[in-house]
Amino acid sequence: xxxxxxxxxxxxxxxxxxxxxxxxxxxxxxxxxxxxxxxxxxxxxxxxxxxxxxxxxxxxxxxxxxxxxxxxxxxxxxxxxxxxxxxxxxxxxxxxxxxxxxxxxxxxxxxxxxxxxxxxxxxxxxxxxxxxxxxxxxxxxxxxxxxxxxxxxxxxxxxxxxxxxxxxxxxxxxxxxxxxxxxxxxxxxxxxxxxxxxxxxxxxxxxxxxxxxxxxxxxxxxxxxxxxxxxxxxxxxxxxxxxx
Numbered sequence: 001x002x003x004x005x006x007x008x009x010x011x012x013x014x015x016x017x018x019x020x021x022x023x024x025x026x027x028x029x030x031x032x033x034x035x036x037x038x039x040x041x042x043x044x045x046x047x048x049x050x051x052x053x054x055x056x057x058x059x060x061x062x063x064x065x066x067x068x069x070x071x072x073x074x075x076x077x078x079x080x081x082x083x084x085x086x087x088x089x090x091x092x093x094x095x096x097x098x099x100x101x102x103x104x105x106x107x108x109x110x111x112x113x114x115x116x117x118x119x120x121x122x123x124x125x126x127x128x129x130x131x132x133x134x135x136x137x138x139x140x141x142x143x144x145x146x147x148x149x150x151x152x153x154x155x156x157x158x159x160x161x162x163x164x165x166x167x168x169x170x171x172x173x174x175x176x177x178x179x180x181x182x183x184x185x186x187x188x189x190x191x192x193x194x195x196x197x198x199x200x201x202x203x204x205x206x207x208x209x210x211x212x213x214x215x216x217x218x219x220x221x222x223x224x225x226x227x228x229x230x231x232x233x234x235x236x237x238x239x240x241x242x243x244x
Contacts, residue, residue: 101129
């Protein structure tokens with residue numbers, strides 16, 4: 001008789017696990033992005049560079065990841081001729097950024113079950129956060145264009161500084177499921193525009209009375225990333241993987 005009890009219990013457990021198939025997700029993850037980045041400062045000419053981002057991910061739910069991110073990148077611009085910058089300014093910033101951000105995917109707020117269209121768009125996201133940019137600039141400090149004033153003029157600013165930043169993030173996450181129908185991997189395509197407060201991104205802090213200085217520094221990143229999820233398995237209140 002005990003054998004029958006154990007058999008029935010095993011069937012109930014198996015049925016419960018099967019019922020949860022497609023509802024579960026992993027709580028943690030690691031990620032890495034390649035980034036195509038460009039600065040927006042008061043320097044006329046801006047160059048594009050490739051950087052890399054590393055992420056630790058906490059999944060509050062499958063559609064709300066909270067991430068701690070380290071960015072390693074480069075921004076540069078300007079030049080010693082007036083077509084590259086009217087004042088002959090030139091900078092190269094090998095920067096680091098430490099940022100915490102959260103991205104809300106559409107799946108957190110819409111009822112997508114049974115709709116092919118809503119299932120297709122449920123992984124679009126928008127997000128924001130806060131952090132710091134650690135600037136490490138090499139800057140052309142002295143005037144090289146005589147028409148702009150004495151060649152002894154020194155452009156004010158700091159080569160090394162720390163600037164607060166707020167990113168605005170948009171993108172799409174392609175979830176890849178494992179044998180348990182849980183999202184175990186993801187490929188992420190994104191656009192990030194970061195507002196950097198202060199004048200440290202290009203190393204120049206020119207007085208607005210003498211130079212055009214209309215807005216705070218900014219930079220953008222076009223990213224493609226890979227995520228690996230692991231850790232505790234958590235049940236969600238909506239099916240994550242749908243079976244058509």
